[in-house]
Amino acid sequence: MDKETKFMITCLLFAAIFSSVSSAEWKATVVKSIDALVTSCVVVPCSFSHTGGNLPTSRLRAMWHDKGKTPDTKGNNIFHSDATLIKDNFKGRTQMLGELGQNNCTLEITEIRNHDNGPFCFRVELVKSEGNEPTKDMFSFVEDCVELNMITEPAEPTLIQPMAATQGEPYTVICSVMHTCPTHVPTLTWNWKTEGIIVYHRLIHSGNWETQSILTFIPEETDDNRELTCTAAFNEKKTSSSKLTLSVKHIENYNHIIIPAVVGIGTALLFGIPCIFMAKKYKNRIAELQNQEGF
Structure with missing residues (x-):
């Protein structure tokens, strides 16, 4: 291997090393704003990167603090790895949902109060393995x-339905509601039978989730103009509801006409066919007698 080749390989190695080091940076991806229902909860999605390489959660210390305030001080942290440094009015209401070692800094705040508006910023510190010293x-x-x-008030559920229901045929109504707390999803209930209900949860975007309740049933004639209500309960504290009035298309029943007609036809056949045979028999007999007299 000549010197030029060795030099090029060495340069490539240095470039690879430098690239891997420089690509690691202090960076966070946090949703800028998110709705929070008072008395309920909110989950703030968050991810980050740092210059320390791949470190376990035990080598990282996290905190969320008021923007513009000095972090790592008790009066400024809404969350801290050291619970003694959390503000009194946030104690027991905040927790990290993700693993810091997996670059997850997602925060949950429960029992939302009307002054929890923030803004709040994430901070991470790399610590020594001995004594948790930063x-x-x-x-x-x-x-x-x-x-x-x-x-302050929850949004009303959205109801999606076909134009009209038909008596005796399956009918589906969908009730959905948006929320920002996937750890305590809203409960959707109907003023209807509990069977035939399917519930779905899905992420829409940037911390906004949707819960769906799909009700399928077979409407009867007595369900026409019946009021159908879907109620959403948020963290078992606040509720909202939406309702609709069912319009059931009736299927005409012609049994009161068909059955007597069938019975009449059956009776006519029952007695008519023997009569026809008997009339034919007597007609043939009379013809025979007439032939004998003429003979």
Whole structure:
């Protein structure tokens, strides 16, 4: 291998090493704003990267603090790995849902109060394995903070239905509601039978989720103009509902005409056919007698 080739390989190795080091940076992806229903809960999606390489959760210390306030101080943290440094009015109401070792900084806040609006910023510190002492590697993502939009009353569920129901045929109605707390999803209930109900949960975008309840039933004639109600309960504290009035298309019943007609036809056949045979028999007999007299 000549010197030029060795030099090129060495340069490529240095470039690869430099690229892998420089690609690691302090960066966070946090939703900028999210709705939060007072008395309910909210989950703030968050992910981050750091310059320390692949570290276990035990080597990372997390906190969420008020923007513009000094982190790592009791009066400024809504969450901290050290529970003694959490603000009193947030104690017991916040927790990290993801693993820091997997670069997940998702935050849950429960029992939302109307002053929990923020903005709040995430901070991570790399710590030594001995004694949980911080290193010089730490970062507050003050350019990527979240602000909570306080919602005092829950949104009403949305009802989706076909134009009209038909008596005796399967009919489906969908009730859906948006929310921002997948750890405590809203409960959807109907003023109807509990069987034939399917529930789905799905992520729409940026921390916004949808819960769907699909009701399938067979309407009867007595269900026409009946009121159907779907109620959403948020964290078992606040509720909202939507309703619709069923319009059931009747299927005409012609049995009162068909059955007597069938009975009449059956009776006519029952007595008519023997009569025909008997009349034919007597006609043939009379013809025979007439022939004998003429003979």
